[in-house]
Each structure stands twice: as C-alpha cells, then as structure tokens.
Amino acid sequence: MITPLKALRKNRFKTALIFISMSVSIAAIFLISAISGGVVSMYSSMLKTDGDVIVTQKGIADTFFSDINRSLVSSIAPMEGVKEVSALILGAAPVEPLPIVGIYGVSENRFKSYTLKEGSYPSAGEVMLGSKIYETLKRPETILLSKQTFKVSGVFKSRIGFEDGGVVMNLSDAGELFHKSASIFLVSLSDLSRSDALVAEINALGNDLEAKTTDSFIDSYNQFKIIQTSSDVIGAMAFLMGILGIVSMMSMVVNDRKAEFGIMRSVGLSSGVIIGRLLSETLLIAIAAYAVALGASLGILELIEHADKFQGYINGEITAALMFNVFAVSVTMALVGTFLPALYASRIDPMSLIQRGGA
Amino acid sequence: MRIEAHALEHFYGHEKVLNGVDLVIEPGSFTAIIGESGSGKTTLLSILSTLLQPSRGSVRYDGKTFGELGNIDRFRRHNIGFVFQFHYLISYLTLRENVALAALDQTLVDPLLEALGIARLEGRYSDEVSGGERQRAAIARALINRPSVVFADEPTGNLDTKNALGVYELFKRFSIEGTGFVVASHDKKIADYADIIIEMEDGVVKQIHQR
Numbered sequence: 322m323i324t325p326l327k328a329l330r331k332n333r334f335k336t337a338l339i340f341i342s343m344s345v346s347i348a349a350i351f352l353i354s355a356i357s358g359g360v361v362s363m364y365s366s367m368l369k370t371d372g373d374v375i376v377t378q379k380g381i382a383d384t385f386f387s388d389i390n391r392s393l394v395s396s397i398a399p400m401e402g403v404k405e406v407s408a409l410i411l412g413a414a415p416v417e418p419l420p421i422v423g424i425y426g427v428s429e430n431r432f433k434s435y436t437l438k439e440g441s442y443p444s445a446g447e448v449m450l451g452s453k454i455y456e457t458l459k460r461p462e463t464i465l466l467s468k469q470t471f472k473v474s475g476v477f478k479s480r481i482g483f484e485d486g487g488v489v490m491n492l493s494d495a496g497e498l499f500h501k502s503a504s505i506f507l508v509s510l511s512d513l514s515r516s517d518a519l520v521a522e523i524n525a526l527g528n529d530l531e532a533k534t535t536d537s538f539i540d541s542y543n544q545f546k547i548i549q550t551s552s553d554v555i556g557a558m559a560f561l562m563g564i565l566g567i568v569s570m571m572s573m574v575v576n577d578r579k580a581e582f583g584i585m586r587s588v589g590l591s592s593g594v595i596i597g598r599l600l601s602e603t604l605l606i607a608i609a610a611y612a613v614a615l616g617a618s619l620g621i622l623e624l625i626e627h628a629d630k631f632q633g634y635i636n637g638e639i640t641a642a643l644m645f646n647v648f649a650v651s652v653t654m655a656l657v658g659t660f661l662p663a664l665y666a667s668r669i670d671p672m673s674l675i676q677r678g679g680a
Numbered sequence: 681m682r683i684e685a686h687a688l689e690h691f692y693g694h695e696k697v698l699n700g701v702d703l704v705i706e707p708g709s710f711t712a713i714i715g716e717s718g719s720g721k722t723t724l725l726s727i728l729s730t731l732l733q734p735s736r737g738s739v740r741y742d743g744k745t746f747g748e749l750g751n752i753d754r755f756r757r758h759n760i761g762f763v764f765q766f767h768y769l770i771s772y773l774t775l776r777e778n779v780a781l782a783a784l785d786q787t788l789v790d791p792l793l794e795a796l797g798i799a800r801l802e803g804r805y806s807d808e809v810s811g812g813e814r815q816r817a818a819i820a821r822a823l824i825n826r827p828s829v830v831f832a833d834e835p836t837g838n839l840d841t842k843n844a845l846g847v848y849e850l851f852k853r854f855s856i857e858g859t860g861f862v863v864a865s866h867d868k869k870i871a872d873y874a875d876i877i878i879e880m881e882d883g884v885v886k887q888i889h890q891r
Contacts, residue, residue, distance in 0.1 A: 324773070331772035584768045587731055588782035588821060589757020672731040675768065 325602040332574060339570045340606050340613075346563030347614035347651050348621075350556045354647070355622055355637030357552035363481045363636055365539045372507030373516055375538045376523055379531040382543045384411050384504055391492065391503040393526060394428070400522055402515030407431035408503040410495040416488060417465045422454060423487035423634070424466070426495020431507070435489060440475025443490050447474035451485035457629050464488070467498055482626070482636035508532075560650060567603065567658025575599070575666040582666045583674030592667030599663040600656055607655035611648055615639070681742050681759060681828035681860065682707050683728055688737035690723050697723045698734070699883040705862055705876075707828065710855045712874035713864040720883040721864035722833050728862065729831040730756050757782055761822030761830035761859075765837040767814040769806040775817040776802035783824045796820050796850065812843035819850060829860035836867055848873045 329336045368375060376397070378387040391408045398406045410426030432442040435449065443449045448464060448471040455461075455476045463470050471490065479485045496502060508523075510516060516534050523532035539545065575582070582595050622637040666674070683705040690698040698720045705711055705728070713721050726732035728739060730752055738745055741759070749755045769778045775798060780789045793799040796816045798809075806814050815835060822830050832851070836844035844867065851861050852873050863870055871877050877889040 324777070327772040580768065581770055584764075584770060585781070586753065587729075587756070587762045587764075589753050589755075589760075589825070590782055591751070591753040670732050672726040675731075675764070 325598060325605055328598070329602055329605060332577070335570060335574050335577070336606065339567060339574075339603065340610050342566035342570065343563060343607055343610035343651070343654065344614045344617070346559050346566065346654065347611055347647060348618050349559035350647055350650060351614055351618035351639060351643070352621060352637065353552050353555045353559065354643055355618065355639045356625075356635055357548045358640070358643065359482075359635065359637040360548055361539075361545050362638060363483050364545075367481050367483060368507070368539065369535050372535050373510040373513060374508040374519055374523070374532055375535055376506035376508065376530055376532045377504070377538075379529055385413065387411075387504045388501040389503050389506070389530060391428075391496075393530070394503075394506060396526055397506065397508060397523055400519060402510050402512040402519055404509045404511040405430060406506055406508050408492055409505050409507060410492060410499055410501060411504040412495065412499040414467050414498070416454075416458070419454075419457070423483050424495060424498070425484065425487055425489045426492045426499070427489060428492045432489075435477035435479065435484070438476045438478050440473070443474040443494075445491060445494060447472045447490070448494075449473070449475045449477055449489040451487050451489075452476055452478045453482070453485040454487065457486070469498070482634050486634050560654060563654045564658040567655065568661060571599070571603065571659050571662040572665075575662040579666065579669075579674045583669075583671045583676075586667075586671035586674065592664075595667045596660070596663040599659050599666070603655040603659040604652065607651045611651045614651075615644065615647075683829070684740045685724075685728060686738050686740075688724070688727060688734050688739070690720075690727065690732070691735045697883050698727075701737070701883075701885055703878060703885055703888070705829065705860065708855070708858050708860045709876055710852065710860070710874045711862045711876045711878060712870040713862065713878045713880060714866060714868065714870065715880035715886075716866060718882075719880040721866075721880055724880070725831050725833050725862065725864045729760050729762055731762065757784065757825060759828045761825070761827040763815070763818050763822045763830065763832035763835045765834035767806065767811075767818040767838075769814055769817055769821075771806055774803050774805055775809065775813075775820075778806070778817055779820045779824055781821065785825075788824060788826075792820050792824060810843075811838055812840075812846060815839060815843070815847055816850070819847065823854060823859065827859065829862060830854075832861065832863045832865075834865055834867075835863065836865065844869070 376389065377384060378389050381387045394406045394408055397403060407430050408428040409431070412424040412426070413421050414424050416422040438452055450473055458464065461473055463472050466488065477489070492503065508519070510519065520532045520534060523530060533541070585595055619639060622639070625631055625635050625637065685701055685703050688698050688701040689696065701724060713724060715721050723732065727734045730746070741749060769775070770781070773781065776789060776793065779793060780786055783789055790799065793802055796819060798813055798816050798820065801809050801813055836847050839847065848870060851863065855861050863874070875891055878885055879887040
C-alpha cells in the first residue's frame with residue numbers, strides 16, 4: 322500500500338479532485354437514502370404505536386385522503402383479540418406563520434401515547450403541540466389554525482419528527498376542520514395470533530373498509546414505494562455521476578502517467594499489475610472519501626434535524642445496513658470508474674506509452 | 681539468447697521508418713547500432729526488445745516467434761533489460777524502489793546497487809541525484825533480473841563524456857560476465873567497446889562490421 326500512497330501524493334491535484342468528486346457522490350447517496358429512509362421510518366413508527374392492524378378507506382393511495390366512519394370503532398372494539406381501537410384524522414394545514422404543519426386528530430384513548438412535557442391533554446377548542454413546533458412558534462399560548470384560534474393546552478415530546486413538529490387535537494375538532502369522520506383506525510391486539518382472522522372480520526364489516534396488519538400496510542403503502550423509488554433513482558444518478566467523474570479524472574491521470582506505465586511494462590510488469598496498482602490507488606481514495614462523506618452526512622443530518630426551517634420533519638437515519646451498502650457502492654464506484662482507463666493504459670505497447678507520455 | 685530479425689518494416693502513420701531490416705544478434709555479444717537521428721535505431725531497438733510490434737516482418741528469440749513466447753511481459757521480465765536515454769526512473773519512487781520494482785529476487789537489489797556504486801543513494805529520489813547516478817540506477821533496473829540481453833537506447837545521450845565512458849565501461853564489464861548488450865547510439869565511441877557494429881541509414885542496415 323506504500324507505493325499507491327506515494328503515487329497519490331505525487332499526483333496531489335488530481336487525487337484531490339477524485340477525492341472531492343467521490344466524497345460528494347457518496348455523501349449524496351448517504352443523505353438521499355438516509356432522508357428517505359428516515360421519512361419511511363418515522364411514519365412507520367407512528368403507525369406502529371398501538372397499531373397491530375390498520376383500517377383505512379378501501380383503495381386510497383394516501384392516508385391523508387382516507388375517510389371512514391368513526392362509529393365503526395364500536396363494532397371493532399368488541400371483536401375477539403382486540404385490546405383497544407383508536408381513531409385518527411391525519412391532515413395538514415398552515416399554522417401562522419408556518420406554511421404547512423401536520424395535524425393529528427386523535428380519539429381520547431390515544432392521548433396516552435404522547436409523553437406530556439407540560440400542561441394537559443387537549444379538550445374541545447384546544448391543541449397540544451409537539452416540543453419542536455412549540456419552540457419554533459416561540460412558546461405560543463394560542464395558535465391560528467385554518468382561521469380558527471385554538472388554545473395550547475400542553476406540550477409533548479416525541480422522537481418521531483412528524484409528531485414532534487405537529488399539532489395534536491381531539492378527534493371532533495379535527496373532524497370539523499377537515500370535514501371527515503376519521504382517516505384511520507389503529508387496532509392493538511391482545512392476541513397477535515388472531516391478526517389475520519381479525520383483518521378478515523373487519524373487512525367483512527363493509528365494502529368501504531380495508532384492514533391490513535401494520536407490517537403488511539407499510540410494505541404495500543404506495544407513498545413509501547414512491548419515496549423509496551425516488552430515492553433509488555436519485556441515488557443511482559449520484560452513483561453514475563460519481564463513476565463518470567472518476568472515469569474522466571482517471572483518464573486524465575492515465576494520460577499523465579503513460580510514461581510511468583510504459584516503464585513498468587518495459588521492465589516486465591504485467592498489464593494486471595498496472596490495473597491492480599491503479600485500482601488500489603482509487604480504492605484508497607474511495608475509503609478516505611467514504612469516511613469523510615459519512616462524517617459530513619452525519620453532520621448535515623444533525624443540522625437538518627435541528628433547523629427550524631424543516632420543522633423536524635426531515636429526520637434522516639444512517640443505519641449499519643445503510644453504512645455497509647454505501648461502502649459497497651463506494652468501492653464499486655471506484656473500481657468500475659477506474660477499470661476502463663486502467664485497461665486502456667495496460668493495452669498499449671510499452672514504447673508507445675513512453676513516447677506519448679514524455680519524460 | 682540468439683535474436684534473428686527478418687524483413688522488419690515499421691510505419692508511424694504513413695511514414696516508413698524501417699524498410700526491410702535483417703540481422704542476427706548472437707548470445708552474449710556486445711552489439712552497437714549506430715546512425716544519425718531518424719535512421720530507425722530506436723524503432724529497431726524497441727522491436728527487438730519486444731516493446732513494439734513491427735508492422736511487417738518477424739523476430740525470433742532462440743528460434744521462437746513473438747507469438748510463441750507465451751506471456752510477453754513474463755518473457756521480457758526474465759530475459760530482457762532496457763535502458764532509455766532519459767533514465768525514465770519513476771519519480772515518486774526512490775532509486776532502490778525503482779530497481780526493486782521488477783526484481784524477481786529482492787535479495788539481489790542491494791548487491792547490484794553496491795556493484796554500480798549507488799548503494800549510498802538508495803533512499804534518494806531521481807531528482808535528488810546527478811544525471812550519471814540516475815543512469816546507473818536505470819542500468820541497475822535493467823540488470824536486476826540477470827537478463828540474457830540488455831537493450832540501451834542512446835544511454836549516454838544526456839551525460840557528459842566522463843559519465844558516458846563510465847556507462848560504456850559498466851556495459852563492457854557485465855558483457856564480459858555474459859550479458860548481451862545491444863546499444864543504439866550516434867556516439868562513435870561506442871564502437872570501441874562493441875564486438876559487432878551495425879550501421880543504419882534511412883531505415884535500412886547499411887553495413888555490419890565484426891571485430
């Protein structure tokens with residue numbers, strides 16, 4: 322590894338350019354994947370709280386558009402294996418001066434899933450604020466929501482960014498605000514083995530209802546698929562841009578070092594050795610770029626998480642699996658981007674390389 | 681190793697730089713190829729040393745054609761050494777690392793540096809030593825695998841008279857020990873050291889003198 326390091330040091334400027342190009346690409350892949358993964362994870366966590374089975378309006382693409390009759394809670398609650406049923410209205414509305422805020426209307430039995438920091442749970446005409454939005458709005462006593470004033474009854478803390486940056490109110494007030502009865506029911510079970518049977522029983526209640534286990538709902542939820550696909554596409558573009566950057570820079574490096582490779586061939590080193598040397602050089606850059614990109618991404622995610630502008634809604638997470646995957650992508654990027662220029666250099670007659678390369 | 685070239689022709693684009701060269705290099709001989717710039721010396725040397733493929737014609741090494749040699753890099757590493765006019769040491773490697781770069785037996789590096797009088801400079805880089813010392817390191821690199829034949833293209837082109845004579849003396853010394861040398865030069869002094877002198881002009885062999 323000493324020789325590749327010496328070669329990189331000798332070609333400092335181009336090494337720096339490749340390093341920057343790779344760092345930016347890897348950081349882009351990290352951030353895109355972490356943020357999209359964070360969105361999916363936050364929403365999944367929210368649904369999983371007290372929800373083993375989720376009930377929505379049949380055939381809706383997004384829970385925000387779902388509208389089901391909240392009176393059906395009384396039909397589901399007595400079913401065998403059901404521990405508790407809570408109804409939610411999921412909406413979004415401007416809260417002066419913020420252009421859009423997540424609004425959660427919840428039945429009273431769900432209030433307990435919010436950890437109060439101060440005050441009390443909301444009654445009619447009142448709201449409870451997540452700690453993030455409470456600070457963003459500078460600790461208000463009332464808020465203006467869709468031209469109606471609500472008193473702030475309490476503040477809760479949630480590790481889920483959507484909730485911590487959101488407004489919670491009782492189901493009736495939210496129903497009036499969004500003109501619907503309920504968006505979803507979250508059903509928690511006392512006997513998880515009955516989940517499939519219970520899903521069938523709920524679906525039999527009416528044509529307009531669709532019950533799924535939470536895991537099955539998350540797996541099939543269209544919005545998650547869209548987020549994941551978008552993330553994959555943008556990540557793939559960052560990967561391709563990274564490869565193109567490396568290919569173009571390595572082509573310049575190979576061009577600059579033709580004489581050196583010609584000398585290596587003239588002393589009998591094989592094409593494979595030359596390819597191996599170039600690959601080991603970019604591999605070293607890739608490892609360094611990966612480390613820097615990981616550190617930078619963690620820093621940027623931390624900044625985003627605490628930036629008022631994002632209201633806590635962007636909460637990226639870099640998991641061990643993501644770190645491993647991005648490392649594999651970084652190494653692949655380095656190797657693929659270097660291989661073609663290296664192969665080109667190794668195929669030319671040594672004397673031609675030396676004559677074209679100069680002293 | 682006996683090298684036989686037959687009807688060698690070579691083009692750079694449309695320009696013909698070798699025009700039907702036939703010659704034989706006997707094993708262990710000291711051969712000088714002399715001629716003016718543009719006479720085809722470098723191209724002939726490059727082809728004979730397997731660094732360049734001829735456009736036409738053939739070269740046989742102990743009776744084997746280029747295609748019959750197997751892995752050409754391996755063949756070159758075991759049998760051929762090359763010394764360039766501009767030393768062509770790799771600038772980010774020390775003199776020792778340059779010599780050790782292709783060494784099949786690393787234990788030979790230090791004795792060879794000692795024999796060539798550059799052992800004390802082994803940790804220096806090429807831009808930290810004189811032209812003569814650089815060329816000695818380049819010669820050491822060419823000799824490190826005890827090749828059958830060393831090709832040298834204008835090896836003294838960038839050296840003063842004293843250093844140039846030193847290089848010829850080195851070649852002669854190793855030639856006596858059995859290594860063949862084929863040296864292309866426009867310096868007539870090389871003739872004093874060579875057993876065979878091949879005179880080239882306009883891409884053809886004009887004369888061959890045997891001493």
